[in-house]
Amino acid sequence: MAKNLAKDAGKEAIEALGWWQTHRFLIYRRLCQISIMACFMLGPTLGILKGNLSSSLLLDTIPLSDPLIVLQTLATGHIPEMTTFIGVAIVVVFYAVLAPRVFCAWVCPLNMVTDLAAWMRRKLNLKASYRWPSSLRYWLIPVILIGSAISGTTLWAWVDPVATLHRGLVFGMGAGWILIVLVFLLDLVLVEHGWCGHLCPLGATYGVIGSKSTLRITATNREACTKCMDCFYVCPEPEILKQPLKEGDRRVMSQECISCGRCIEVCPTKVFEFKPRGAQQIQVSTKSPSITK
Template sequence: MSAKRSISRPGSDAIRDKGWLAANRYLVLRRISQLTVLLLFMTGPWFGLWIAKGNLASSLTLDILPLTDPYLFVQSLAAGFMPASSALIGAAIVIAFYALFGGRIYCAWVCPVNVVTDVAAWLRRRLGLKSGRAPDGNTRYWVLAGSLLAAAVTGTVVWEWVNPVTILQRSLIFGLSGSLVVIFAIFSYDVLVASRGWCGHLCPMGAFYGLLGQKSLIRITADQRGRCDDCMDCFAVCPEPQVIRPALKKAGQESPLILDRDCTNCGRCIDVCNKHVFHFTHRFDQRSDS
């Protein structure tokens, strides 16, 4: 029964011991964060209140703060043209933020496609689907390199033609339902073909932000790993489960910190662990109970 629970209902022990809200704290906070970011852009076209103009690729907040996706900025450079000075400033601000706090927090706390892939992962667990084969985890880095090469060859930011983040945001704001076929394809792929296939194996944005934040300050630690009872709930809910083992099981490292650049700092391992093994900390905290 325990093994079955870990596959289909991970976190049930945490809900029993901590209560539903405490066992889903970071999940709820992430959804609030993602919804808030979207609403900042939607208030303009929907209600005429322009808090943030543009989209997640390039925006101007309160007509003062420019923000530019550094991945888009690098694509522009590869395509052979220098963006405006405001785009340069915006990219520098975003780079500094994610380099400090963790590049892949973009994936867990900002990216709207994360909601789609999280639902796909939940459905896959509930249906008990185990079939399918995911691409090698390094595939996303090849896709990243390919997108930059394509920009250099074509002289355009090719990735933005098919970027699901941009497509989903535009669809939600402007009602372009036809373009949601790309989002449905990602959802179907994650459910029917490969668990966490898009975010964990193919998305070049995840690869880019992982590289950007690989030395970031904010980390999750398994500082209470001696309490672990091997329930596997953290592995079941983690979008990048390979990042847990080195810290939790001392597999190749003594540090309890999850240092892998692919960690999204989503906090789900903290949520579902009723033994309180995991916590947020900083990269210089090496304390451990074992």
């Protein structure tokens, strides 16, 4: 079967499986992101979630801390309170056990902005003007830590668009909209999946944390692959899908997977599914299709 056009990604799945099956994880993710934002907004009233994504208190009892912020704080030479260490331990254990980069697809409010940019890029058939190495985000982490040590401040907090958008939605955006628009234009015009796939150091941090996590997207039914390429079109990290669709391990083992489930939704032949990492692997066929982007 010939590959589909990028702007038509998911169309076959809608015809074969229906609209809900083709968008269910997307809807779940939006509900999750909006619900978390609502909990922060209503924090002073309901007391469910107080603070922000950098540091918060759940039910007035459970501390939650951003691992990258804590690392920057330590780099400045300051020692956080014990509750901060407890908060970061809870966050690290949660994301280390669950699935790769769950924060990025299910919690981060900026994901809605970058998803919109990716959707518009496909519909308008825009081509990337530049190509950046995906490893750039990992190099940003030591740069940020060194900068924090030199400046004596949590340097990234000043320019982090994730924190800016979250603070803006809860407390008022002001000039912060400029930074969010720049991220949107970066993804739309300059670099395909530029922010989430190449630049975001917080996503890289959660990628490292979740590298051994339990739940994995798995090409259980890869023999049914028709090479339509729809999964590659919608995936923020398309390179990670190549190996599971070839011979060998069917699981997406890359820590760069954001566990969004879009590849599962848009596949009309149900090639992919979420599966526990320790689940018994299906016998690999030597006739699996060769997939190239």
